Amino acid sequence: MDDKDASLFPFAIPNPSGHPELAMLHRPLFPGTRPEETACCPTSREVDLDRESIWISYCRMALEGLGPHRLSRFTSHHRLATPVSPWERLKIGAGTPPIMTRHGWLILYHGVSEIRQPNSSEHHLCYSAGVMVLSKEHPQAIRYRSAEPVLTPELPEECHGTIANVVFPTGIDRRDDLGAPDRFDVYYGMADNRIGAARLDVPDELPPEAVADSAKANV
Secondary structure (H helix, E strand, C coil): CEEEEEEECCCCEECCCCCEEEEEEEEEECCCCCHHHHCCCCCCCCCCCCCCCEEEEEECCCCCCCCCCCCCCCCEEEEEECCCCHHHCCEEECCCCCEEECCEEEEEEEEEEEEECCCCCCEEEEEEEEEEEECCCCCCCEEEECCCCCECCCCHHHHCCCCCCEEEEEEEEEEHHHCEEEEEEEEEEECCCEEEEEEEECCCCCCCCCCCCCCCCEC
16 A cells, blocks of 8 residues: 655664664555545544554564565554544644654644635645654653644645645754754645745643544554
């Protein structure tokens, strides 16, 4: 099947058994779950394997017994997060590569919802971005997840372009050069036409509100 939005952790992290392995966030595209196919279905769907979600997969790092042209494969797959909020109803996917903060692994991910035009049966898609923090010791555990998006299409460059109504985070940079380890510059796509930059300041404490997402699946 198709797969998108892959990003690697910058160093080995504990797998579900506690052993350090190379890990990747990604989003499999299961058949029949693309936003263009689900936008016209207003009723909520049960969370299952056919829903587009963020997965985390692990690859062992030992090279013993492997041929020179095939090092290893990602073979341990675990669903990390599913769509739960209205702004991400159709699907979610990874965005910026995971980066370590005082609270754990930080990622900005994207979510897709639909925009209904007045007096029209057409459904237009809207891509927004939210924040997720994963546990440092157990990266499959979500410590925080924003209930509302932290970045939405508002500027003309975000609302009009190659693909309208899109903000899509892809890069993140810690500003140690400014003596500000809790400040991050986030780079994101604007309507698939140009690149924007946004500032994110990590607070001393995680906000108390968070979105529950208890659905898990392993393959």
